[in-house]
Amino acid sequence: MIRLEKRPTPSRAWTYATPVLAVALTMLAGGLMFAALGKNPFLAIKTIFYDPILGEFAFYYRGQLLVKAGPLILIAVGLAMGFKAGIWNIGAEGQYIMGAIFGAAVGLAFYPAEHWYIFPLMVIAGAIGGLLWAMIPALLKVKFNTNEILVSLLLVYVAEQLLAAMALGALRNPDATGFPGSRNLQQYPAASNPEIWAGTGIHMGVVAALIAVIFAYILLSRHLMGFHIQLAGQSPKAARFGGVNPTALVVFCMGLSGALAGLAGMFEVTGPAGQIAISFNSGYGFTAIIVAFLGRLHPIGILLAGLLMALTYIGGEAAQATLQIPAAAIQAFQGMLLFFLLGVDVLSNYRIRLVKEGVA
Amino acid sequence: MTDLLSVQGLTKAYPGVVANDDVSFSIAPGEIHALLGENGAGKSTLVKMVYGLVKPDTGKMELFGKPFAPPEPRSARAAGVAMVFQHFSLFEALTVAENVGLGMENPPPLGQLSREIREVSHAYGLPLDPRRLVGDLSAGERQRVEIVRCLLQDPKLLIMDEPTSVLTPQEVEILFATLNKLKAEGTSILYISHKLEEIRALCDGATILRRGKVVASCDPRENSAAELAELMVGEALQVPDRAPGETGKVVLTVAGLTSEHVDTFGTKLQNIGFEVRAGEVLGIGGVAGNGQDELLSALSGETIGSPETVRFRGKPVGHLPPNARRRLGMLSAPEERLGHAAAPDMSLVENAILSGWQRQKLTSGGGFLRWGAARSFAEEIIAAFDVRTPGAHVAARALSGGNLQKFVIGREMLQRPDLLIVNQPTWGVDASAAAAIRQALLDLASAGAAVVVISQDLDELMEVSDRFAALNAGHLSAPKPARGLSMEQIGLMLGGAHDMDVANPDEAHHIIETYEEGHP
Structure with a gap:
C-alpha cells in the first residue's frame, strides 16, 4: 500500500526537482499520445522542445521565444506577488489591454512630433492604465468586501469592449479610410519599441520583464514588504498580529500586478503588435496565471516557466505546421505539463511510503 | 484478572525523533490510569496509536487479552475505545444533537438521538440540551458534548487528553464525579494531564513518560505532586x-x-x-x-x-x-500559537521577525531585512527559553506546542516590553x-x-x-x-452561576467547598 506522510518541513530538494520531473513525465505521456495519433513521438518532442532553440530555423524561433516570454513573465511576476498574499487578480488581461490603450493614446496624442520624452511618458501612462484598472477591484474589495476574482475577471470583458471602441473610434487611424485600428506605432519612431538587437526578439518589454524578476526577487527575499506579503498569504491571523495592514496590502498587490500588466500591454502595442486593434489581446494575461503557478510564484521560477511556456507555444505551432499534429493535441500536451506539475507538487510537502499491510 | 488494555514494547519513530521507545503499560478494568509527561514526551503519539490514528513501528497491544491493532479510529471505536480530544471537533453552527450524530457511524433518527443524549447526559451528571447550538455553549459544555458522544458508543476504554484545561473548578468537580461514576461501572479511563494534584485526586495508576520512554509506573496517591513532577522532568522543579x-x-x-x-x-x-x-x-x-x-x-x-x-x-x-x-x-502574546502568534509554515527566524522587527531593529533603512540579525535574535530566544528544536531554520509547525509557546513568549519578553x-x-x-x-x-x-x-x-x-x-x-x-x-470569592468573581447547572447559591457553595477540599 502506498501512503503519503506529511513532511514536518517542505523538502527543498523536491521543490527544485518536481518541475524537472513534471517536464519528463509530460514528455513521456505526450509521446504516448502522439504515438497513439500515429505520429513519431520522438520527432514530435524534438520539434516542440529542441528545434525552436537549436534546430535549423532556430534563428527565427529564438526571437519569437523572447517576444512571447517577455509579457508572460512581466505579468506573472506581478500576479505572483498578489497570489502569495492571497489576493487573486484574475483580470491581468484587462489591465494589459488598458495599459496598451493608455500608452498608445499618449503616443498618438503627440503624433507626429518627435521628442525623446514621448516614449518614457507612454511607459508611465501604460503602467498607470493597468494600475487604475486594477484599482477598481482593489477599492471595491477594500470598501465593500467584494470578491476581487469576479470583479477583476469581469473587467477583462469591459476592457475588451473599450479596446474595440478605441480601435473603431477615438484611436482609429484617420488616414486608414475606415479600417479599424490605430496608426501603426512601429512606423512612428518616437513612440515605438523596436528590437534592441535585430533578430533577438529583445525589446524594452523583455528588458522590463528581467528587471521585474530581479525587483520581485529582492522584494520577496530581502524586504519587509515581501515578508508581509508571504505572511498574509500563509497565515492571515498571524499577519494581523504582526501589524500587516490588509487594506494597504490589497492596494499594493493589486496595484503592482495591474501596473506590470499595463506595462506589458504598452510594450506589446508599441512593439510586436504595433497598433491598437480589435484583436490586440491574445490571452497573455490569462496564460500568465499558469506561468505564475508553474514557476511556484517564485520570480526565478517564473522566468523559467515563462520561457518554457513560450517554448511549448512556439514548438507547438511548429509541430502543427511541420508534422500536422492537430492543435487540440498540442493544447492537451500543454495541459499535461500543468497537470503533472501540480500533481508531483505533492512530493515537496509529503513523502511517499510503501507500507506493507498488516503491520501492527 | 486480565488487563483491559496492555501495551508491550510499542515504538514509533518519526524522522529525527523517536516519539515512543519500547513503551509498555497496562490498564485494569475500571481503572483510571494517568499518562504523565512533559510536552514532547510522547503521550499524544501513544494514545494516537491506541486510538488507531498512528500505526506503531514495532510492539503490540492487547485488548481483553486479544491482539489489538486498529488500522483506523473507526475500528478502535468498534472495539470499545473512545477518545475526547483536547481540541474539540464541533461545528458551532449546528446543534448538540446534530454534532453528536455527525460523529457516529450509524446515527439514529434525530428525535431518538436527542432522547438518548438527554438520558445519557443526565445519567452521568452532564446535563445537555440537545437542541442548543454548539456556538452558544461554554467550553465546559462543549466538552460534555464530546464526552456524551463517546458515552453513546458504550466505550470500555475512554481516553481523555487534557480534559480540565478549559474548565472552571466547579466544572472540574462535575467532570470528576462523572469519571468516577464511569469507573464504578467498570469503564477504564486513560487520563492525560499536566495537573499533578488532579491526577493524585483522581487516578489509580500512573505511567510516566520522559523523552518517549517509560521512566516510572506508580500509584499517584502514594506520591506527592513534587515527586511526580520530578519523575516527569527528571530534575527538581523550581x-x-x-x-x-x-x-x-x-x-x-x-x-x-x-x-x-x-x-x-x-x-x-x-x-x-x-x-x-x-x-x-x-x-x-x-x-x-x-x-x-x-x-x-x-x-x-x-x-x-x-x-x-x-x-x-x-x-x-x-x-x-x-x-x-x-x-x-506594548507587547502581547495571543493564546493561539500556531496561526496567530506564529505563522505555521514560516521558520523560527521569520517568526522572530513577525513581531520583533521594530524593537530588535531587524530591518535596515528602507525596510530591508537584516537576516543575520534576525537569525541571532531567533537563536537568542531558543537559548534563553530552552526551546527544543534542531535549529532556527525549522518551520514553526514542526515544533511541539509547548516548545513553540516558549518561543512565542520568549520573543516578546526579550524585546524588553x-x-x-x-x-x-x-x-x-x-x-x-x-x-x-x-x-x-x-x-x-x-x-x-x-x-x-x-x-x-x-x-x-x-x-x-x-x-x-x-x-x-x-x-x-x-x-x-x-x-x-479565597476559592469561594474567586468562584463568585468568575460568575459562579454562569453556565453552571446549579440554581441555588447553597449548592454552588457546596461545590466550591468540595473543590477546596480536593485542593488544599
Whole structure:
C-alpha cells in the first residue's frame, strides 16, 4: 500500500526537482499520445522542445521565444506577488489591454512630433492604465468586501469592449479610410519599441520583464514588504498580529500586478503588435496565471516557466505546421505539463511510503 | 484478572525523533490510569496509536487479552475505545444533537438521538440540551458534548487528553464525579494531564513518560505532586517566587472598552475598565470564550477603537495598530500559537521577525531585512527559553506546542516590553517549562514592566498575580489583591452561576467547598 506522510518541513530538494520531473513525465505521456495519433513521438518532442532553440530555423524561433516570454513573465511576476498574499487578480488581461490603450493614446496624442520624452511618458501612462484598472477591484474589495476574482475577471470583458471602441473610434487611424485600428506605432519612431538587437526578439518589454524578476526577487527575499506579503498569504491571523495592514496590502498587490500588466500591454502595442486593434489581446494575461503557478510564484521560477511556456507555444505551432499534429493535441500536451506539475507538487510537502499491510 | 488494555514494547519513530521507545503499560478494568509527561514526551503519539490514528513501528497491544491493532479510529471505536480530544471537533453552527450524530457511524433518527443524549447526559451528571447550538455553549459544555458522544458508543476504554484545561473548578468537580461514576461501572479511563494534584485526586495508576520512554509506573496517591513532577522532568522543579515589590506609575489604563464581536460566536466586551502599574502582574481569570481573545486583541491593537479607551502611560492609544503600540513598548502574546502568534509554515527566524522587527531593529533603512540579525535574535530566544528544536531554520509547525509557546513568549519578553499582555501563557506547556515561563513573567514585573496575564488556570493566576480580576460574558470584575482571596470569592468573581447547572447559591457553595477540599 502506498501512503503519503506529511513532511514536518517542505523538502527543498523536491521543490527544485518536481518541475524537472513534471517536464519528463509530460514528455513521456505526450509521446504516448502522439504515438497513439500515429505520429513519431520522438520527432514530435524534438520539434516542440529542441528545434525552436537549436534546430535549423532556430534563428527565427529564438526571437519569437523572447517576444512571447517577455509579457508572460512581466505579468506573472506581478500576479505572483498578489497570489502569495492571497489576493487573486484574475483580470491581468484587462489591465494589459488598458495599459496598451493608455500608452498608445499618449503616443498618438503627440503624433507626429518627435521628442525623446514621448516614449518614457507612454511607459508611465501604460503602467498607470493597468494600475487604475486594477484599482477598481482593489477599492471595491477594500470598501465593500467584494470578491476581487469576479470583479477583476469581469473587467477583462469591459476592457475588451473599450479596446474595440478605441480601435473603431477615438484611436482609429484617420488616414486608414475606415479600417479599424490605430496608426501603426512601429512606423512612428518616437513612440515605438523596436528590437534592441535585430533578430533577438529583445525589446524594452523583455528588458522590463528581467528587471521585474530581479525587483520581485529582492522584494520577496530581502524586504519587509515581501515578508508581509508571504505572511498574509500563509497565515492571515498571524499577519494581523504582526501589524500587516490588509487594506494597504490589497492596494499594493493589486496595484503592482495591474501596473506590470499595463506595462506589458504598452510594450506589446508599441512593439510586436504595433497598433491598437480589435484583436490586440491574445490571452497573455490569462496564460500568465499558469506561468505564475508553474514557476511556484517564485520570480526565478517564473522566468523559467515563462520561457518554457513560450517554448511549448512556439514548438507547438511548429509541430502543427511541420508534422500536422492537430492543435487540440498540442493544447492537451500543454495541459499535461500543468497537470503533472501540480500533481508531483505533492512530493515537496509529503513523502511517499510503501507500507506493507498488516503491520501492527 | 486480565488487563483491559496492555501495551508491550510499542515504538514509533518519526524522522529525527523517536516519539515512543519500547513503551509498555497496562490498564485494569475500571481503572483510571494517568499518562504523565512533559510536552514532547510522547503521550499524544501513544494514545494516537491506541486510538488507531498512528500505526506503531514495532510492539503490540492487547485488548481483553486479544491482539489489538486498529488500522483506523473507526475500528478502535468498534472495539470499545473512545477518545475526547483536547481540541474539540464541533461545528458551532449546528446543534448538540446534530454534532453528536455527525460523529457516529450509524446515527439514529434525530428525535431518538436527542432522547438518548438527554438520558445519557443526565445519567452521568452532564446535563445537555440537545437542541442548543454548539456556538452558544461554554467550553465546559462543549466538552460534555464530546464526552456524551463517546458515552453513546458504550466505550470500555475512554481516553481523555487534557480534559480540565478549559474548565472552571466547579466544572472540574462535575467532570470528576462523572469519571468516577464511569469507573464504578467498570469503564477504564486513560487520563492525560499536566495537573499533578488532579491526577493524585483522581487516578489509580500512573505511567510516566520522559523523552518517549517509560521512566516510572506508580500509584499517584502514594506520591506527592513534587515527586511526580520530578519523575516527569527528571530534575527538581523550581517554584516561582517573588517578593511583592513596590509598584510604580500607572502604565496601562483601560476605560469604557466595549467591542463589537469579531465573529458570530465571539464575545462582546462590555465596558471594561482597569489599571495596571509598573512592576505589577494583573491576573485575569475566566472560562474560555468569555472575552479573553477579544480583550487581548483590543490591547494588542489587532482590533482598534476610540483613542481614549486604552491609554499607555497616559497617552491615548486605543486607535493605534499593533506596530505603533509595539514601538511604544506594548507587547502581547495571543493564546493561539500556531496561526496567530506564529505563522505555521514560516521558520523560527521569520517568526522572530513577525513581531520583533521594530524593537530588535531587524530591518535596515528602507525596510530591508537584516537576516543575520534576525537569525541571532531567533537563536537568542531558543537559548534563553530552552526551546527544543534542531535549529532556527525549522518551520514553526514542526515544533511541539509547548516548545513553540516558549518561543512565542520568549520573543516578546526579550524585546524588553514596558507592558506585556499574555493569553494562556502556559497552556499545554509541561510543568518545568510552565514554571520557567511564570518565573520569567515575574522577573519581567520585578524589572519594572507591567504584566497582564489572561489565563484559565487559577493555580497559575494565584501564583503570579498581584491583583486578580475575572472575565465573565464580556464583563470584567473589579480587580482585587490576589493574596488572601479565597476559592469561594474567586468562584463568585468568575460568575459562579454562569453556565453552571446549579440554581441555588447553597449548592454552588457546596461545590466550591468540595473543590477546596480536593485542593488544599
